[in-house]
Amino acid sequence: MxxxxxxxxxxxxxxxxxxxxxxxxxxxxxxxxRTVVDLGCGPGSMTAALGQRWPTARVTGVDSSPEMIEHASRLASPPLLSFELRDLRQWSSDEPIDVLVSSAALQWVADHTTLFGRFMSCLARGGVFAFQVPGNFNAPSHRLLRELATSPRWERRLAALVREVPVREPAEYVELLSGLGASVDAWETTYLHMLTGSDAVLEWTRGTALRPFIGALDAAEADELLASYAEALGRAYPADDAGRTIYPFRRIFVVARAAGGD
Ligand SMILES: C[S@@+](CC[C@H](N)C(=O)[O-])C[C@H]1O[C@@H](n2cnc3c(N)ncnc32)[C@H](O)[C@@H]1O
Known part of the structure; x- marks a missing residue:
């Protein structure tokens, strides 16, 4: 997709x-x-933060979106910080990588078992593969969108875009990566985001989960879908008297370290 x-x-x-x-x-x-790669780097601000944490490292951000790479490239400072337009599903490296990071990107790609085998094989001795993915696919924000996309009104246009969620539970990632020889640190957190403004959760999902569905519709259809989704979200996430909406968001974190090194 x-x-x-x-x-x-x-x-x-x-x-x-x-x-x-x-x-x-x-x-x-x-x-x-010495070598740090950020897979699914998005607009590049976090990739730049990796350069601040490790100022002598060569940091590369990788993303398959031309819009994101164009935005990120404004932050580039070669040879220490650079960006590549590339699909992470095909990414590999001949040079051993010390830190491979992926933040909020791997939920967009399937088959984590195959991918993670390749990622771990690209690490230097003692190198780290660290990622975080949303663990909120059954939250109302995502469930309501799936329900709308598969409703009689939208089924023909949108049902094919409802993906099987590739994200697994933290314990499954521990098992998978331990089986690949890594020592694994895994945890989960539910952030209570305090959003402001009208249709706050809709505005959040516009930047991520909603994009494929809106992209498949013409403007009038998109407005109709957005109106139905906004109404359902308003019931699921009512704003308080001060205009704040609490949006609970679960995330899964894994830091897997390859054998060897210090
Ligand atoms: C939600 S953004 C995360 C951006 C950034 N890592 C962050 O933490 O804010 C997801 C990013 O993953 C990228 N992405 C999705 N599928 C990808 C793929 N197959 N290859 C490379 N990048 C991909 C998208 O283009 C998008 O920039």
């Missing part, structure tokens, strides 16, 4: 979206990696 990404819409919640990234990299136990 090809999705047009909009860096500006995505960055609307940059504080909420960057927090899990920082929580993830805080658990990477390497002092001075």
């Amino acid at each position: 090809t999705i047009d990404w909009d860096p500006r819409q995505y960055l609307q919640f940059s504080d909420e979206r960057s927090r899990p990234f920082h929580d993830l990299i805080a658990r990477i136990p390497l002092q001075s990696p």
